[in-house]
Amino acid sequence: MQDTAQPDHHSMNASSTTDKSTARTCVLAATDVSQQVNMGDETLDILSGVNLTVYKGESIAIVGASGSGKSTLLGLLAGLDVATGGEILLLGQSLNGLDEDGRAALRAQDVTFVFQSFHLLPGLTALENVMLPLEISPARKGSKARSPGEAARHIMQQVGLQHRHNHYPQQMSGGEQQRVAIARAFVGEPVIVFADEPTGNLDRATGKHIEDLMFDLNRQQGTTLVLVTHDERLASRCDRVVRMDSGHLSEEKSSSTDAEDGA
Numbered sequence: 001m002q003d004t005a006q007p008d009h010h011s012m013n014a015s016s017t018t019d020k021s022t023a024r025t026c027v028l029a030a031t032d033v034s035q036q037v038n039m040g041d042e043t044l045d046i047l048s049g050v051n052l053t054v055y056k057g058e059s060i061a062i063v064g065a066s067g068s069g070k071s072t073l074l075g076l077l078a079g080l081d082v083a084t085g086g087e088i089l090l091l092g093q094s095l096n097g098l099d100e101d102g103r104a105a106l107r108a109q110d111v112t113f114v115f116q117s118f119h120l121l122p123g124l125t126a127l128e129n130v131m132l133p134l135e136i137s138p139a140r141k142g143s144k145a146r147s148p149g150e151a152a153r154h155i156m157q158q159v160g161l162q163h164r165h166n167h168y169p170q171q172m173s174g175g176e177q178q179r180v181a182i183a184r185a186f187v188g189e190p191v192i193v194f195a196d197e198p199t200g201n202l203d204r205a206t207g208k209h210i211e212d213l214m215f216d217l218n219r220q221q222g223t224t225l226v227l228v229t230h231d232e233r234l235a236s237r238c239d240r241v242v243r244m245d246s247g248h249l250s251e252e253k254s255s256s257t258d259a260e261d262g263a
Helices: 009-014 071-079 100-110 126-136 148-158 176-187 205-223 255-262
Strands: 024-039 044-053 057-064 083-092 112-113 192-196 224-228 242-247 248-253
Touching: 009 071, 024 071, 024 224, 044 071, 044 224, 057 071, 071 083, 071 192, 071 224, 100 112, 100 192, 112 176, 126 148, 148 176, 148 192, 148 205, 148 242
Parallel strands: 044 248, 057 224, 057 242, 112 192, 192 224
Antiparallel strands: 024 044, 024 083, 242 248
């Protein structure tokens, strides 16, 4: 379906903000973002005055206690929901002026997700689940060099599931399902991957394996990774860590700070 609300991806990518002093491209920015929910006669502040800039190729973890607002923030940054205040730029495009179809069109080309509960389609095989984003959005980078089937088989081999092509989700373990979900997220070589508690449903050993796969693919493709987790150890593997506390965001670890500390 075509409508005027859908963004032009070529102009959108060209307009992504660049920090000329460090030659870094900003792919995600939140300015004074707030989120409020009306509860009868009262207004509940979920997020308040959130500011965040994420650059191409960075990995950033958003941590915080349950109910701190970190998953709400992830949903807003990805355009899954609309903030009640402030502005969010995703790949140089303001989300404020886009309707639901426009936000979906923006995500369709360069944004993918890894969820805690996998979100695989039960009626599709593992290979078909991985192929799906390339078939829905043929312009994704991963489908340019290979057919959707070839690209899916290649990344299934990278995550060690070449023997599971024809298995359905219910025939696989939780760790295998999450590997399929990671393959699906990276098969199109997206600009940004949003991951919400990607190891939350897994035991420690399986979770560590999933982490390794995710960060390996992240480095190989130069993808920007925005990760929500309560796992401080997982968060420490990211370039930057920011903390949500009662709807407020603060920086705890940054690549620039680490570089200064090591100088």
